[in-house]
Every structure is written in C-alpha cells, then in structure tokens.
Amino acid sequence: MPTSSVDFERARPAGGKRSSKRDFIVNVFLRQEGHLSADDLVDLIRKEDHRISRATVYRTLQWMMEAGIARKVDFGEGRFRFEPAYRHPRHFHLICKSCNQSFEFLSSDIEALMEEVASARNFDAKQSVVQIYGTCEDCSTGRPVAPKSGTTTEMIFARDALRMAIATERSGLDFYTRAARLTHDARGRSIFQKLAEEEKEHLGTLEARYKQLLSADPQLESRPTFLFFKGAANGLFSQGAERLSKGVNDQQALMIGIRCERGSHRFFQKYGERFEDSEGKQIFMEFASEEKQHLELLIREYKGLIARKGRRPRKAARTRRA
Numbered sequence: 034m035p036t037s038s039v040d041f042e043r044a045r046p047a048g049g050k051r052s053s054k055r056d057f058i059v060n061v062f063l064r065q066e067g068h069l070s071a072d073d074l075v076d077l078i079r080k081e082d083h084r085i086s087r088a089t090v091y092r093t094l095q096w097m098m099e100a101g102i103a104r105k106v107d108f109g110e111g112r113f114r115f116e117p118a119y120r121h122p123r124h125f126h127l128i129c130k131s132c133n134q135s136f137e138f139l140s141s142d143i144e145a146l147m148e149e150v151a152s153a154r155n156f157d158a159k160q161s162v163v164q165i166y167g168t169c170e171d172c173s174t175g176r177p178v179a180p181k182s183g184t185t186t187e188m189i190f191a192r193d194a195l196r197m198a199i200a201t202e203r204s205g206l207d208f209y210t211r212a213a214r215l216t217h218d219a220r221g222r223s224i225f226q227k228l229a230e231e232e233k234e235h236l237g238t239l240e241a242r243y244k245q246l247l248s249a250d251p252q253l254e255s256r257p258t259f260l261f262f263k264g265a266a267n268g269l270f271s272q273g274a275e276r277l278s279k280g281v282n283d284q285q286a287l288m289i290g291i292r293c294e295r296g297s298h299r300f301f302q303k304y305g306e307r308f309e310d311s312e313g314k315q316i317f318m319e320f321a322s323e324e325k326q327h328l329e330l331l332i333r334e335y336k337g338l339i340a341r342k343g344r345r346p347r348k349a350a351r352t353r354r355a
C-alpha cells in the first residue's frame with residue numbers, strides 16, 4: 034500500500050502557500066520506500082513532469098526536512114540520501130556495497146547498550162547512527178531480488194510490534210494462569226484468574242488485528258524482520274513465570290506480577306513514545322496503557338493483602354490469650 038495518499042497537510046507550515054508542484058513532489062517522494070538521493074528524486078519527478086526544475090525539487094526536499102516529512106541519511110557515499118520520516122520510526126541500516134540497496138532495522142538491545150555507554154560517560158546523546166556495510170543476500174547468492182513492492186516499512190513495523198505484544202501477552206497469560214494455581218489467598222487467586230481472563234481476551238484482539246494486517250499483504254509474514262527487540266521478544270513475563278514455578282507465597286506472587294507489569298509497561302511506553310506516529314506506535318502505546326492498568330490493579334491487591342495479613346496474626350494472638 035503506497036503512502037502517497039497520506040495527509041501531509043498537517044505538516045504544512047502555518048501560512049504556507051498551497052502549491053500543487055510541491056504536493057506532487059511530496060507524493061512522489063512518499064511513494065518511494067528506499068533511500069533516494071536528491072538526484073534520484075529529480076529524475077523521478079522529471080520523468081513524470083519535465084516542467085519541474087531541479088531547483089524546485091531541491092527546495093521542496095529542504096521544506097520536507099523542516100516539516101518532518103523527510104530525513105537525511107549518510108551512507109558514506111559522498112552524498113546524502115533522503116528517506117520518509119512521516120509515520121516512519123528512526124532506525125538503523127544495512128547497506129549493500131554491491132547493489133547499493135539499504136535495508137532497515139530497529140533494535141532495542143542496541144539502543145539500550147548505546148544509552149548505557151552514553152550515560153556512563155555522562156554524554157548527552159542527540160543522535161546515534163548504526164550502519165552495517167557488506168553484501169546483501171541477493172548479491173551474495175546471485176538470486177534475483179525478491180519483490181519488495183506491495184508493502185511498506187510501516188506495515189512491517191506494525192507486524193513486528195504486534196508480534197511483540199502478542200508474545201508478551203502470551204507469557205502474561207501463562208504467568209497469571211500459573212499464579213492463580215499457586216496462590217492460597219482466595220482473593221489473590223481470584224485477581225490472578227481475572228488477569229488471566231483479561232490477557233486471554235487481549236490476546237484474541239491482538240491476534241485478530243494481526244490477521245487483519247496480513248490480509249492486506251499475503252506475503253507480509255515472510256518479509257524480513259524490522260524490530261529486533263530480543264529482550265522483550267523473550268517475553269517480559271517468562272522470567273516471572275519461572276520464579277513462580279520454584280514456589281512462592283501469595284505476597285511474593287503478587288510482587289513478581291507487579292515487577293513484570295511494571296517492566297512491560299515501561300518498555301512499551303518508552304519505545305512507543307519514541308516512534309513517529311504510526312500503527313506500530315499506536316500498538317505500543319495501547320499495550321503500555323493496558324499493562325499500566327494491570328500494574329495498578331496488582332498494587333492495590335498487594336496493599337490489600339498486606340493489610341489483611343497484618344490483621345490476621347493479631348486476631349489469632351487474641352484468641353490464644355482468651
């Protein structure tokens with residue numbers, strides 16, 4: 034699905050004059066999925082309308098960068114390239130030196146490591162660039178380039194965001210099912226059961242959304258991974274579930290749940306905030322807020338349990354004394 038139909042009107046600077054030439058250039062630019070040089074864009078534009086001058090294309094590119102529609106990238110070729118920034122998250126690149134194609138990916142693990150390094154050095158990081166140079170699969174195997182049309186990074190991003198949310202939801206469901214089985218406190222158990230039910234329902238919603246996304250592009254599942262979120266993909270709850278199986282009491286079970294939900298909420302919130310407006314961002318933000326609701330519920334329960342436990346021994350002591 035080309036992004037050419039996007040409404041970039043909102044990105045137009047206040048008082049900006051309506052220009053059909055500019056709209057045309059912006060639409061051609063957004064239709065491209067790759068990383069164009071200014072000259073590539075000039076060629077594309079002039080192929081369709083030779084009356085548009087090189088200077089107009091350059092000026093429009095500059096305007097698109099200021100308006101947040103385009104972003105400059107440097108692949109070390111001695112000239113800049115441009116990629117869509119609108120509804121397109123910041124990402125890293127794999128760059129093939131044989132065919133000059135570039136491939137995009139995102140990794141929370143790399144980002145976390147870079148943040149750690151910068152903060153250890155008290156370095157105020159503004160921008161990080163990760164570029165992997167080499168030979169792409171098509172070039173090294175000599176196989177023809179796989180068709181890339183019919184989908185956009187935005188769809189692949191949404192696919193990967195949904196996969197992550199689904200994986201987290203699944204491990205959450207597993208966690209709460211186990212916790213409900215292990216908890217002796219009746220109220221604590223019913224909370225875990227309730228959360229398990231909720232996770233099951235959310236899982237169904239996410240899976241339906243995933244199917245719907247696939248129906249827009251039957252090949253979507255086989256397209257290369259965009260989000261490499263190893264830490265999260267392993268399931269934010271699986272560690273908690275493992276601890277449960279070692280045997281814990283009600284209070285500890287609730288505490289493990291709180292830690293899992295808090296970790297999950299923070300993770301999805303942090304990355305969701307960082308993404309440009311897109312379906313992937315929406316999936317992250319919605320998921321973050323669901324996790325927050327679970328977190329708040331568990332905290333309330335934890336406090337309730339502590340209060341109930343605090344009352345019980347005193348009552349027992351009185352009984353004994355009587």
Ligand SMILES: [Zn+2]
Pocket residue numbers: 129130131132133134168169170171172173
């Ligand atoms: Zn190549």
Ligand SMILES: [Zn+2]
Pocket residue numbers: 068106116124125126137
């Ligand atoms: Zn890119």
